Amino acid sequence: MSSLTITQLTVNRSKLLLRIILAGILLPCLMIFGGCKGRQLVRSTPQMDIEPRFWVRVLLVDETRTCSLKITSPFYVSDGVPQVQRIIHFDRVDVPINVSISSGKIAVAGQPFTSNEIIISPDEPHIFNLNGDDYRGKLKLIVAADGESFDAINLVPPEPYLAGVIGAEMPDYWELAALQAQAIAARTYCLYIKEHFGSGRTWDVRKTAANQVYLGVGAESAQVWNAVNRTYGRVLVCRHPDGTEGLFPTYYSSTCGGHTENSKHVFGDSFEPLVGVACPYCKDVAKIDIFFWPMIQFDKTYVTTRLLQKYPKLKQLGEITDISPAGQSNYQTDYGKFSRLTSVKLLGSTGKSDFLRAEDFRLSIDPSGWKLRSTICRIINMGEKWAFSAGRGWGHGVGMCQCGAQGMARQGKTAEQILSYYYPGSWIERVY
Numbered sequence: 001m002s003s004l005t006i007t008q009l010t011v012n013r014s015k016l017l018l019r020i021i022l023a024g025i026l027l028p029c030l031m032i033f034g035g036c037k038g039r040q041l042v043r044s045t046p047q048m049d050i051e052p053r054f055w056v057r058v059l060l061v062d063e064t065r066t067c068s069l070k071i072t073s074p075f076y077v078s079d080g081v082p083q084v085q086r087i088i089h090f091d092r093v094d095v096p097i098n099v100s101i102s103s104g105k106i107a108v109a110g111q112p113f114t115s116n117e118i119i120i121s122p123d124e125p126h127i128f129n130l131n132g133d134d135y136r137g138k139l140k141l142i143v144a145a146d147g148e149s150f151d152a153i154n155l156v157p158p159e160p161y162l163a164g165v166i167g168a169e170m171p172d173y174w175e176l177a178a179l180q181a182q183a184i185a186a187r188t189y190c191l192y193i194k195e196h197f198g199s200g201r202t203w204d205v206r207k208t209a210a211n212q213v214y215l216g217v218g219a220e221s222a223q224v225w226n227a228v229n230r231t232y233g234r235v236l237v238c239r240h241p242d243g244t245e246g247l248f249p250t251y252y253s254s255t256c257g258g259h260t261e262n263s264k265h266v267f268g269d270s271f272e273p274l275v276g277v278a279c280p281y282c283k284d285v286a287k288i289d290i291f292f293w294p295m296i297q298f299d300k301t302y303v304t305t306r307l308l309q310k311y312p313k314l315k316q317l318g319e320i321t322d323i324s325p326a327g328q329s330n331y332q333t334d335y336g337k338f339s340r341l342t343s344v345k346l347l348g349s350t351g352k353s354d355f356l357r358a359e360d361f362r363l364s365i366d367p368s369g370w371k372l373r374s375t376i377c378r379i380i381n382m383g384e385k386w387a388f389s390a391g392r393g394w395g396h397g398v399g400m401c402q403c404g405a406q407g408m409a410r411q412g413k414t415a416e417q418i419l420s421y422y423y424p425g426s427w428i429e430r431v432y
């Protein structure tokens with residue numbers, strides 16, 4: 001046998017082995033995901049038959065006059081209230097469709113609808129593309145009161161909603177236990193917000209960090225779905241101050257800096273699991289320039305302008321001439337003391353002063369939070385500028401520390417142990 005033949009045989013054996021391995025991987029994948037969209041595997045949306053009371057209404061776009069829609073399956077549009085509902089089927093698939101508003105009426109692909117609310121329901125796999133991003137479930141369009149614009153709201157069952165959140169809120173290559181803890185915290189948070197704030201408006205959550213970041217199908221992965229499926233329907237509950245038991249706002253943030261914060265100082269609400277705990281876990285997970293962030297400066301006129309935009313009541317202060325700590329939480333950790341500002345005093349050129357919660361102050365100046373990353377910092381008057389130095393941690397610091405969750409998971413802790421550590425006094429229940 002020549003070396004060429006041996007090589008050929010080896011190659012053939014390798015190819016065969018590769019085919020067996022690929023078949024072993026791809027066949028179960030195809031069975032799980034149930035279909036192909038070009039080269040991309042698309043999992044059909046689960047839970048389309050779950051009770052609508054659990055569905056999450058995500059505000060995707062507000063007050064727009066037009067948007068672009070693309071759906072790869074046939075779909076139908078429901079127009080009007082159920083008793084006199086008109087259902088129009090569309091077989092035109094995979095072609096960009098213009099949705100617009102004219103004289104207070106929404107038109108889909110030039111077809112006008114009479115009611116102020118329409119629902120677009122794609123067939124299997126129940127996915128639509130709005131302005132370039134894929135989302136699961138249905139799309140509701142609601143005409144604004146002035147008839148000039150409309151809101152686009154994604155109606156989505158909770159588990160596929162979470163699949164679009166977890167990968168946006170946490171790297172999907174992190175430990176499964178951390179992803180599972182994130183899934184339970186995110187499920188609890190969205191159902192709590194829905195329960196407490198959704199009834200008075202047409203949507204439950206925004207798709208931004210104002211609630212939790214939701215990127216739809218683009219944020220999904222096998223790891224994310226695994227974490228969602230393994231925690232199916234599980235939420236955190238606690239005893240409320242009034243003695244009842246129920247969901248609570250399971251806030252979480254990136255890197256607490258060594259100790260999580262009492263929610264009372266940041267969001268003004270009081271729940272036993274949100275009083276704050278020492279966190280020795282995030283320091284070894286967060287990058288060093290995140291754990292200790294560099295000094296950042298802002299022009300004083302910029303700071304005054306941003307604050308007045310958000311809080312018109314501050315106009316009576318004139319130019320802001322001094323910013324000083326008015327409240328802070330002091331912590332002693334294994335690697336040094338630190339303080340988180342909880343309240344700041346603003347003194348103005350008119351001689352008047354006012355107070356803001358430190359977290360509100362931070363997000364007024366830097367809504368993205370990418371520069372002024374936390375309120376664990378010192379404020380320095382630099383003449384023309386305000387400098388924020390000795391920064392530590394990222395985010396509001398309340399509830400679960402995400403880097404800390406990963407640190408605990410690396411040490412072998414389970415999702416349940418992570419959650420009971422960061423939300424002491426809470427326990428897990430199933431809602432569906």
Ligand SMILES: [Zn+2]
Binds near residue numbers: 258281282403
């Ligand atoms: Zn931490």
